[in-house]
Amino acid sequence: MNVFAQRDVTFDAEAEIELKELVESTPFGCRIIVCPEARVGLIRIEYRSHSEEEVRACDLKIVAKMITFFEAKGSRKITFFPLEFTEKA
DSSP: EEEEEEEEEOOOOOGGGHHHHHHHOOOOOEEEEEEEEEEGGGEEEEESSSSSHHHHHHHHHHHHHHHEEEEEEEOOOOOEEEEEEEEEO
């Protein structure tokens, strides 16, 4: 069984590259794809795994790292949209 999920995150425009590197450097048990949309200040994180628990664990790690990153920068310009599970063929 394959589980697919995604989360959109708004971000400060100058942090796009740092956020992408932060997400891609975090060790995961699931496959991660980062799709930045700089024009609208949005980054989409896509997850693919064999279990929902693994996706939730990976997402929790990413969100925690992003919050820590932005707090260290002194920026509060970030919004996390809900984690959405989707079905793909």
